[in-house]
Amino acid sequence: MTAARGDDGSGRITVQRLTKRFGPVSAVEDLSFAVERGTVTGFLGPNGSGKTTTLRMLLGLVAPTSGEARINALRFGELPHPARVVGAVLEAQGFHPARTPRAHLAACAAAIRVPDAAVGHVLRAVGLDTAANRPVGGFSLGMKQRLSLATALLGDPQVLVLDEPANGLDPEGIAWLRAFVRGFAGQGRTVLVSSHALAEVEQTVDHVVVINRGHCVHQGPLARLRGRPxxxxxxxxxxxxxxxxxxxxxxxxxxxxxxxxxxxxxxxxxxxxxxxxxxxxxxxxxxxxxxxxxxxxxxxxxxx
Structure with a gap:
């Protein structure tokens, strides 16, 4: 990946009074928070708390009932080259079982108009270069998580949005993911990572946003959640x-x-x-x- 962009405010995520109702059910209610460039923010909450719905609204996959979510001060649909701004992993599924990682990534690279050389680069970045020509149907969930991450990285994005990225990873894979995420943020980029397990992310994140039943119950630096020693x-x-x-x-x-x-x-x-x-x-x-x-x-x- 290239060096971080200039100090122009790029990579900032803002969520303001975001609400989503499905009929009588309120999945997200009046939710507001910000994610600053160069940080890793943990988006935490129990299963069913509204995390995935929030991320889908951020990525333009679900229309909010009210409020808004923006990246670089724009709604997702307003981004001129979205894949070059934000990469997302919402689930490690959707791969054709007979297709290889190299073929899958080549198709995605063509769709977002990035050079073919990006395919080899992201395969190496996620540790799948030795499995690049094997059918995805034989992959473990952890390997599919890596392939999903490689797909998200194709556009060399400023922002990564990861939904439960440690699912299916063994302890070695979790340690690798932690180092990768910290390195990504260390380049001045931004990571928003959701999880229902604080123990999985507490060694990785700088800030936390904790929600439950669609409401924000805590946000701030991780050190503040820890309290004074x-x-x-x-x-x-x-x-x-x-x-x-x-x-x-x-x-x-x-x-x-x-x-x-x-x-x-x-x-x-x-x-x-x-x-x-x-x-x-x-x-x-x-x-x-x-x-x-x-x-x-x-x-x-x-x-x-």
Missing amino acids: RVLVATPDPARLAEALAKAGMPEVEARRDGRLAVTGADPARVGDVALAAGVALHGLEAERVDLEQLYFGLTAGAR
Whole structure:
């Protein structure tokens, strides 16, 4: 793929008050968010939350009831060369079982008017060059996911929209996908990736948009979802340690039911140094691990 385009605002996705109703059923309701260029945004929510419907509206496949979704400030149907702006993987299906990846991609390249050389390039990019002349009918779901991604990349797009891209991938494939997505965004491009499993994407994304039943329940940097770091401390003299920590600029200390202190906004090394200087014994010191899955399920379970 070529180097990223200039700093002209290209690659930005905006969704404003987007709503889609199918008869009496509201699949998406008054949804707004933005995806900035050069970032990977996780579009998260349980199955049936409205993620795929939103992506289909973004890509012009479903007409919204109200509101709008834009890429580069344009609706999908207004893009002069859509395949060169956005590549999408919504499902790893739709391939003729007797056709090879090379033949499939050559047909797609002709349809979007890109050079034949792009076929070999994207096959190498997704790791299918050695299987380029095998019939797709014998492919695993993971290999079909790679072929779908190769198809999305043919136009050398600024934006990638991926719907559950890890489906069918083994752990090695998931690690490969993570590195690929990060590298794509590292070129100044944009990735919007949907998933119902936070654990699959938490090592990949910069920002998250969490929806449930068509409503946005959280959006922002992943770090904000994690919350501020805390250190858990076991000591025989909690009052004295709390006083020393406050004097050292760490006043947010909470006594837990298990007898330990929870120190917010600190790291273990700093807390240990303060305890040593104050002559307070420590029986345990650990950074608290935020259970993102638990936070995620709390957000989605509590939504309307």
